[in-house]
Amino acid sequence: MASGRQPSDEAVPMEASRPRHERVTADEDGQRIDNFLIKRCTGVPRSHVYRLIRKGEVRVDGRRVKQTRKLVAGEQVRIPAIQLQPQQDVTVPDKLAAAAGKAIIVEHPDFLLVNKPAGIAVHGGSGLAFGFIDAIRQHLKEPKLELAHRLDRATSGCLLIGRSLKANRQLQDLFRQRTVIKRYIALVDGCWPDDIRLVDAPLKKNVEKAGERRVTVDSQGQEARTRFFIRQRFEQATLMEVELDTGRTHQIRVHARHSGHPIVGDTRYGDNSSNTRFRQAGLSRLFLHSSELAFDWQGERITVQAPVDSAWEESLRALREQ
Template sequence: MSQKPVKVRHVTVDERGDGQRIDNFLLRELKGVPRTLIYRLLRKGEVRVNKGRVKAGRRLVAGDVVRIPPVRLPEASEVGKPPQWQIDKIEKSIIYEDNLLLIINKEPGLAVHGGSGISFGVIELLRASRPQEKALELAHRLDRDTSGCLMLAKKRSALRTLQQLQREGRVRKRYLALLAGRWNKDRQQVKVPLKKNNLKSGERVVRVDAAGKHAHTEFRVVQRFSRATLVEAELKTGRTHQIRVHAQYLGTPILGDEKYGDEQANREFRHLGLKRLFLHAASLRFPWPEREQGYAFEAPLPPELQELLDK
């Protein structure tokens, strides 16, 4: 198969890229290229903005000139198109949609971003379903194994508003989690810093670390069981794996968590039918300019988790 010649490109950021993170901008410009390669190019300084090196979190401004190094893009046949049944399934998961926002009830096991030509995540499936939505972007992320409310923006202006609201802590994100063990307290505030670590295998693990970033989770007991506690967790900050690591820090990890959990407790609850992480993004609530009542969304607990509680 002949490969198209590749060379350095200089792309001027337009309104569509205004306010977007450089890593997300590159994912769009280099469709089908693995995320790991994008981060490697940024680390090596091969991507430049206005001739200067940048980090993955750098937000672009309209008029910025981005140097994109030579990268061979996969042919369309390599990237592939999502199967229709997957597209139909993601469409059925939509809770709400208007001209600015799209909210889905994400199923567990579905990544928000897919890998190169192997699997398709939420964003690839929705873009394949509605190719006319040129500016469709994720407004935040959920772990692959977490189910529930996920926000997407359909316009750059809506994405900027959602990002600003999240930075200001004005988006209320409420999760339901089943923890191993019983709590005596009704509420717990956890304020311990978290730091990302990459293992030699390439796996990402988050640890409590004084050198990490500030992280704050508020836990409230919903129901006590003999060997477990159902809690509501509200994120005050949005760090990677935050609820999972804070629950582990308290000595009561989330059941079904293979990375931060308790192996023995997971085994016991597997016999009761728990085959996944018991973490569900139950609701989202946030104000909106020129919309007096703001927005509020809820995603019911998936049947398999409700059945476990009933048992």
């Protein structure tokens, strides 16, 4: 869905700006300083924004801050002189924008819940001119839509999008407070053991030479817990229901591999020979799908389920026939 190229996070900025001071608005109350700067400094690579914060060139009411510092309405932020990258408008092909619109499951005044297809990045960058969020913005003509969380490009299913900065911050807080129930379905390689129901293994993110993130089980990493429930067995694979207690990068994929049964089609953490065998049988995607999100919102219980697509269903039928 996303094609073309745009500058990566390591691109060298160009046009010069001047130092300035900006007030935090009521709508920005509670926003992190790094996200505030990324919004106010359009075209500046994220890596450059974080560098400015670390060097102390960004000040809030005259004081140095960390990138996790949450702003308060009325505070004054000093933004130093920055070399700005000329910003180009993001335009998504109309056909793809319309397809993204059809993926909307729930339209709430404060948020959207969509069923993201597999193979579509949620946002642009790293060589992608646009992402799924840009397609939704264009289709609905709502430029302020923001992702409340993320899904891997190869993962399909429930994606929550805020319709304002205030709503999106509140949604993100729900994820941080771990009050959002996140359920997935996954097809894993081999016969999953009956006695593995909880994988409690800390995860650590590492950056490889090519800049690619890879997550490993490491005692020095962040706590991570995943619950696995067997839904159906096949001769060469097991269909699982998965529930996250924590939400770490690539958590399900790494925990599945750690248990000896990687997710079918996982080219990063899976087994190459097994993936080849499954591809020959017609299973050519990552079989991980965010099937359900549930959370409380302004006194109302929101529960949304996203169905798998026809290609997923056809793959399971092929496994049953085998």
